[in-house]
Amino acid sequence: MTAHPLVRYLALVLLLLCSLMLSSASFAQSAPRVELAPVNREPIYTETNLVGTVNSLEDALLSASVAGLIIQVAVNPGDHVAKGDTLIALDDELARFDVAAAAAAEQEAQATLAEAERLLREAESVGVGRNIAATEASARRSAVNVARAARSRLTAEQARLNALLARHAINAPFDGVVSARSVNLGEWVTPGDSVARLVNLDELRADFQVPEAFYAAVQDEAFITLRAGQQTHETTIATMVPISDPSARTFLLRAHVPEAASLYPGNAVDAVLRASTGSDGLTVPRDALSRYPDGRITVWVATPNENNTYQVTEQRVQLGINFADRVEIVEGLAGDEQVVIRGNESLVEGVSVEDIAAGSE
Numbered sequence: 001m002t003a004h005p006l007v008r009y010l011a012l013v014l015l016l017l018c019s020l021m022l023s024s025a026s027f028a029q030s031a032p033r034v035e036l037a038p039v040n041r042e043p044i045y046t047e048t049n050l051v052g053t054v055n056s057l058e059d060a061l062l063s064a065s066v067a068g069l070i071i072q073v074a075v076n077p078g079d080h081v082a083k084g085d086t087l088i089a090l091d092d093e094l095a096r097f098d099v100a101a102a103a104a105a106e107q108e109a110q111a112t113l114a115e116a117e118r119l120l121r122e123a124e125s126v127g128v129g130r131n132i133a134a135t136e137a138s139a140r141r142s143a144v145n146v147a148r149a150a151r152s153r154l155t156a157e158q159a160r161l162n163a164l165l166a167r168h169a170i171n172a173p174f175d176g177v178v179s180a181r182s183v184n185l186g187e188w189v190t191p192g193d194s195v196a197r198l199v200n201l202d203e204l205r206a207d208f209q210v211p212e213a214f215y216a217a218v219q220d221e222a223f224i225t226l227r228a229g230q231q232t233h234e235t236t237i238a239t240m241v242p243i244s245d246p247s248a249r250t251f252l253l254r255a256h257v258p259e260a261a262s263l264y265p266g267n268a269v270d271a272v273l274r275a276s277t278g279s280d281g282l283t284v285p286r287d288a289l290s291r292y293p294d295g296r297i298t299v300w301v302a303t304p305n306e307n308n309t310y311q312v313t314e315q316r317v318q319l320g321i322n323f324a325d326r327v328e329i330v331e332g333l334a335g336d337e338q339v340v341i342r343g344n345e346s347l348v349e350g351v352s353v354e355d356i357a358a359g360s361e
Helices: 004-029 093-126 134-166 212-220 356-360
Strands: 033-038 040-056 059-063 068-073 086-090 169-171 176-181 194-199 204-211 222-228 231-235 237-245 250-256 268-285 297-304 310-316 318-323 326-331 338-342 352-355
Touching (some): 033 356, 040 318, 086 194, 204 268, 212 250
Antiparallel strands (some): 040 204, 040 268, 068 086, 222 231
């Protein structure tokens, strides 16, 4: 009777040990699950980080071209305007009087010309030399020419005064937003005085100063990624200015700003410029790399087994250029391998693994 509890205790311990052994065996038979990716041969790009500014292709500081008193201010900062809209109007009363006087003078000149032409026709109809002296006929021809010249002069004067009259209204030269206004109602302006600043928000470019060493590479093939806050946008190069700043050894690169990007003139913007090196190489995803404190860099190469698993071996590699999410491998791989890109943190040499992608299929 006293041995019964002891027997029960030993049986419980034995049962527990068996369970642990079965669990261990089951765990040993289950291969670790990893994600694999092929080693690619592809064009190699070099990257550089840039910091630039968003600018508008149309950014105008509007100014007065005639002197006058401001009698109308039609816009405030932030207003959207269309091409041709009147922004500022000057008092044009005196200019209108000048135009009216010029029109009257032109009409007088037209009447004088008509009379001179009538007298010349009259002289020619009666016969020069018989009923009218040749000198008189010549004088009448000269009078016609003088009258025509006077009319042309006054027509030009009227056009000049009409142009001055039109300049009493300062209109928008393009669609845009008024970013600043420097005058108010009742102020006097003279030619050259700035009145407002107009910016076109539809024609934006991101300007960057790029190291001159990139100029030749960018001409062949290049990609640029804009980053503004949490936004990332792939875009294209609009133009490059092939003039280097001798103090900074840089040239101007101007990139298109996508419409989806919420950027405005003056915004700071970061970018990554990828330029082709002109050569191909082997690359692997960045996540395939294992780095060690002693400077070693390795990848886990997966070799297929017969039972839909892979045997992994650790392979030391030497790196080349990093670009996008890939890294160039200059030594250590042949190019036909697959490497582990997820689940490689706790692998050991020679262990069998299962590809997650193969399991999902």
